[in-house]
Amino acid sequence: MITFKDLVVDVEGKRIINEFNLKVSSGELHVIMGPNGSGKSTIANTIAGHPRYSIKSGDIVYKKELINELSPEERAAMGIFLSLQYPVSIPGVKNIYFLKAAVNSIRKIKNQDEIDTIDFLKMVRGILPLVGLDESFLHRSVNEGFSGGEKKRNEILQMLVLQPDLSVLDETDSGLDIDALKIIAEGIKNYRNDSRSFIIITHYHRMLDFLDPDYIHILIDGKIKLSGGPELAHKLEEKGYSWVREMQNI
Amino acid sequence: MVAVQAFRFNNIMSKDTINKRLDKKYEFGFTTDIEQETLPPGLNEDVIKVISNKKDEPEWLLNWRLNAFKKWKKMSEPSWAKVNYPKINYQEISYFSSPKKKKLKSLDEVDPEILRTYEKLGIPLQEQKMLAGVAVDAVFDSVSIATTFKDDLAKAGVIFCSFSEAVKNHPDLVKKYLGSVVPHTDNFFAALNAAVFSDGSFVYIPKDTKCPMELSTYFRINALNTGQFERTLIIADKGSDVSYLEGCTAPMRDENQLHAAVVELIALDNANIKYSTVQNWYPGDENGKGGIYNFVTKRGLCKGKDSKISWTQVETGSAITWKYPSVILRGDRSIGEFYSVALSNNYQQADTGTKMIHIGNNTKSTIISKGISAGHGQQTYRGEVKIMKNADNARNYSQCDSMLIGDNCGAHTFPYIDVKNKSAQMEHEATTSSIGEEQLFYCAQRGIGEEEAISLIVNGFCRDVFKELPMEFAMEAQQLMEVSLEGSVG
Numbered sequence: 001m002i003t004f005k006d007l008v009v010d011v012e013g014k015r016i017i018n019e020f021n022l023k024v025s026s027g028e029l030h031v032i033m034g035p036n037g038s039g040k041s042t043i044a045n046t047i048a049g050h051p052r053y054s055i056k057s058g059d060i061v062y063k064k065e066l067i068n069e070l071s072p073e074e075r076a077a078m079g080i081f082l083s084l085q086y087p088v089s090i091p092g093v094k095n096i097y098f099l100k101a102a103v104n105s106i107r108k109i110k111n112q113d114e115i116d117t118i119d120f121l122k123m124v125r126g127i128l129p130l131v132g133l134d135e136s137f138l139h140r141s142v143n144e145g146f147s148g149g150e151k152k153r154n155e156i157l158q159m160l161v162l163q164p165d166l167s168v169l170d171e172t173d174s175g176l177d178i179d180a181l182k183i184i185a186e187g188i189k190n191y192r193n194d195s196r197s198f199i200i201i202t203h204y205h206r207m208l209d210f211l212d213p214d215y216i217h218i219l220i221d222g223k224i225k226l227s228g229g230p231e232l233a234h235k236l237e238e239k240g241y242s243w244v245r246e247m248q249n250i
Numbered sequence: 251m252v253a254v255q256a257f258r259f260n261n262i263m264s265k266d267t268i269n270k271r272l273d274k275k276y277e278f279g280f281t282t283d284i285e286q287e288t289l290p291p292g293l294n295e296d297v298i299k300v301i302s303n304k305k306d307e308p309e310w311l312l313n314w315r316l317n318a319f320k321k322w323k324k325m326s327e328p329s330w331a332k333v334n335y336p337k338i339n340y341q342e343i344s345y346f347s348s349p350k351k352k353k354l355k356s357l358d359e360v361d362p363e364i365l366r367t368y369e370k371l372g373i374p375l376q377e378q379k380m381l382a383g384v385a386v387d388a389v390f391d392s393v394s395i396a397t398t399f400k401d402d403l404a405k406a407g408v409i410f411c412s413f414s415e416a417v418k419n420h421p422d423l424v425k426k427y428l429g430s431v432v433p434h435t436d437n438f439f440a441a442l443n444a445a446v447f448s449d450g451s452f453v454y455i456p457k458d459t460k461c462p463m464e465l466s467t468y469f470r471i472n473a474l475n476t477g478q479f480e481r482t483l484i485i486a487d488k489g490s491d492v493s494y495l496e497g498c499t500a501p502m503r504d505e506n507q508l509h510a511a512v513v514e515l516i517a518l519d520n521a522n523i524k525y526s527t528v529q530n531w532y533p534g535d536e537n538g539k540g541g542i543y544n545f546v547t548k549r550g551l552c553k554g555k556d557s558k559i560s561w562t563q564v565e566t567g568s569a570i571t572w573k574y575p576s577v578i579l580r581g582d583r584s585i586g587e588f589y590s591v592a593l594s595n596n597y598q599q600a601d602t603g604t605k606m607i608h609i610g611n612n613t614k615s616t617i618i619s620k621g622i623s624a625g626h627g628q629q630t631y632r633g634e635v636k637i638m639k640n641a642d643n644a645r646n647y648s649q650c651d652s653m654l655i656g657d658n659c660g661a662h663t664f665p666y667i668d669v670k671n672k673s674a675q676m677e678h679e680a681t682t683s684s685i686g687e688e689q690l691f692y693c694a695q696r697g698i699g700e701e702e703a704i705s706l707i708v709n710g711f712c713r714d715v716f717k718e719l720p721m722e723f724a725m726e727a728q729q730l731m732e733v734s735l736e737g738s739v740g
């Protein structure tokens with residue numbers, strides 16, 4: 001699905017990601033953990049093509065295509081979705097309107113006709129219960145005055161509506177109570193299938209316990225220092241990152 | 251840029267047609283080639299006499315004009331607004347122009363060229379009645395050519411006609427109210443208008459009558475170098491209700507064109523006037539060349555108790571806008587409202603806002619102003635809320651929000667407050683925001699490209715004002731914002 005080859009990324013002249021290598025195949029769920037400031041969000045934003053993150057060298061190959069130079073909207077149209085760590089609010093723009101604009105923009109890039117409004121509403125109404133939200137939510141302004149949990153649910157709602165092939169979820173589980181966490185994990189789990197891949201950034205094993213991840217990677221100073229199976233998440237929460245550092249002599 | 255008229259009847263226009271219209275930069279930058287009768291440039295008493303004479307005006311009106319002219323000569327052009335433009339030579343302007351053929355009984359007699367103009371503007375005049383149920387008093391240049399829907403309105407007792415007709419047919423009403431809200435000496439531009447006004451619209455809604463349809467007037471500047479001096483007078487008698495729409499477009503040309511209109515509204519006891527404007531005069535090109543100077547005086551008087559006047563404006567056009575639709579709240583419990591969206595792109599300058607003057611008891615005013623600056627645009631909100639000594643329990647709520655797009659534009663806010671009565675309750679909020687990289691990235695990540703994202707964000711920003719517009723205006727206002735913002739980034 002996506003392969004990173006010796007990726008080096010600078011943010012405002014500062015080297016953040018240094019020789020990052022990773023391969024995520026179709027149907028796989030990879031987890032990236034790592035201390036604050038290690039570059040997790042930088043990886044996420046770089047995948048999505050955020051203009052402030054500049055790739056100095058290395059390749060990102062997605063669905064066999066080099067996407068280093070593609071615009072964020074082109075990547076979105078290719079099925080890349082990023083759930084932001086801090087979703088942005090857009091005052092005065094109704095959630096439902098935003099969702100429809102997103103769906104239609106992507107369809108336009110793919111030379112498809114606009115979605116039928118009735119079909120669209122039907123689809124969205126079907127998804128709302130999966131993220132534990134009611135219809136009134138659609139008529140509120142995008143992320144404006146949303147609680148932390150509502151913002152994260154909204155991201156997952158968008159994911160389920162846009163139906164991406166690669167979903168990058170940046171700390172989507174942070175700040176959620178246990179019920180919300182379950183709902184979101186359930187939503188992700190149901191969405192998962194053999195042709196869809198996930199990169200999940202998190203600090204906790206809580207959500208991972210629901211999700212049955214394939215690999216856990218530990219990012220330190222912009223580089224994957226350790227990879228392993230799901231047990232790594234537990235070990236990490238128990239022992240902390242110093243354990244990885246000691247093990248790696250860094 | 252596209253004029254709003256194109257969308258007036260968008261309920262019957264296919265989306266393709268709309269898109270085609272939107273594709274054009276300023277589609278209505280054309281001049282209609284019909285013979286015009288135009289006075290040579292220059293302003294003096296003789297010119298005013300000619301104008302008055304051409305219109306067969308009574309002597310009192312001529313004297314009123316001459317009096318205004320005398321005062322105007324002693325006045326100087328206001329310089330306090332935050333706008334810059336080369337000095338206007340008022341002797342280089344021609345003060346009257348009218349298409350030669352006039353006084354037509356039906357549309358069939360109208361010059362086909364003019365009808366074609368209307369078609370280009372998206373106003374299928376012949377179909378209007380059937381289409382939208384909107385009565386249109388179309389002002390072509392300075393003279394009314396055609397008025398429709400007269401019958402339906404007449405049945406309700408509503409008078410909706412050109413100003414000149416009103417002077418002829420309803421002299422008592424005109425004499426009683428003309429200049430009663432905006433005196434002929436009110437300000438430099440209002441005095442100029444009083445001296446030379448060419449035509450405009452007149453509305454009278456009788457007692458306890460709800461006007462059976464929305465009233466609209468289209469203005470259009472067409473004659474080269476001819477200033478437009480429209481004058482509108484709307485009187486809502488006791489217990490009546492009217493919604494009036496005004497929208498405009500102008501042809502592309504290089505010379506700056508002066509537009510100094512006056513609008514007076516009078517609401518008697520329990521009357522309700524809603525006045526909505528979508529203003530899209532030619533704003534000049536990307537380099538600030540050309541464009542309309544729009545110096546307008548608009549004021550409403552809530553004369554009776556429990557009356558209400560509401561101004562809603564969407565100002566996207568003109569090189570320079572100088573405009574402060576105001577309400578004098580004289581009647582007890584009267585209500586004044588001002589909802590405004592103003593956009594300055596490229597080198598446009600807008601200095602706009604409102605005045606709410608509370609005189610009666612328990613009067614209430616609301617001000618919601620949204621200013622958007624892009625390119626090198628400059629945007630000033632200038633508002634005054636005045637609570638007079640005897641106005642007990644007056645309330646005002648003001649909200650002035652500015653949005654900046656890019657680094658070369660500016661937004662300025664000057665809210666003046668003058669409270670002479672301690673019982674007043676005042677609330678003021680102001681924000682300035684810019685469209686952030688993070689917002690744009692968020693949209694882009696969801697597939698929404700930059701131009702669409704900006705229009706989405708801006709339309710969201712304007713929502714509180716757009717929702718005050720009558721239905722048919724609201725849609726086109728959104729489209730208009732989109733088109734007006736084209737090329738504002740990147």
Ligand SMILES: Nc1ncnc2c1ncn2[C@@H]1O[C@H](COP(=O)(O)OP(=O)(O)O)[C@@H](O)[C@H]1O
Binds near residue numbers: 034042043052
């Ligand atoms: N916009 C930015 N400007 C400057 N430095 C940044 C910016 N964004 C991130 N950084 C820096 O990059 C490093 C990695 O940040 P980030 O990817 O957000 O880490 P994580 O998500 O792992 O906590 C940090 O040192 C952070 O300060």
Ligand SMILES: [Mg+2]
Binds near residue numbers: 040042085171
């Ligand atoms: Mg982060």
